[in-house]
Amino acid sequence: MKITYMMQSLRQIFLVPLFVLTMVATVIAHEVGLSANIRAQTLSGETTYTADDLPTGAQITSIEIIGMYSTGEPMSGAQVNIFAPGNPSTPWQTGTLDAQGRYTFTPDLTQRGRWTVRVEQTGHSGFMNLVI
The missing domain is CATH 1.20.5 (Single alpha-helices involved in coiled-coils or other helix-helix interfaces)
Known part of the structure; x- marks a missing residue:
């Protein structure tokens, strides 16, 4: 016993x-990883930039947010909140990542400055700042 x-x-x-x-x-x-493909109009047509190489004053046509887990799986169905410069408490736009973990939006170019994108799914979240 x-x-x-x-x-x-x-x-x-x-x-x-x-x-x-x-x-x-x-x-x-x-862990959550966020990245952005930023499409901008140039003299020779449209070009895709990242948040790191976006030229100042670029004429942005769209921003594609990509949310992935560290396992490589997309954050499909995650909630997206986009905050415009000067208003960090009220989302300027909300949405949901698609099955590939992607969400596309067009920012208001009259609001230049730091845009914050926050992505959340049960128990997981991440954010990124984009200076436009």
């Missing part, structure tokens, strides 16, 4: 941390 009780106690001591470690590893494995 003592040995059985002792075995059960040892099993609990080792299985509970293993379970907790598994849960933590699962959460860590699903």
Whole structure:
């Protein structure tokens, strides 16, 4: 009887941390990555830029947001909130990522400055700033 009780106690001591470690590893494995393909009109036609190489004052025609988990899976169905410069509390536009984890919008070019895009899905979220 003592040995059985002792075995059960040892099993609990080792299985509970293993379970907790598994849960933590699962959460860590699903980090969110956001990127943007920014289409802008140039003298020679339309060109696609990233947030890092977008020229100042570019005449943007559309912005495609891409949300992916660190596993490579798209964040399909995630909620998108877009905040215009100067209004960080009320979304300028809302939407949902498609099956490929993509959402396209056209910003109001009269509102130049930092736009914030926030993507959320149960237990996961990410944001990015785009200076337009």
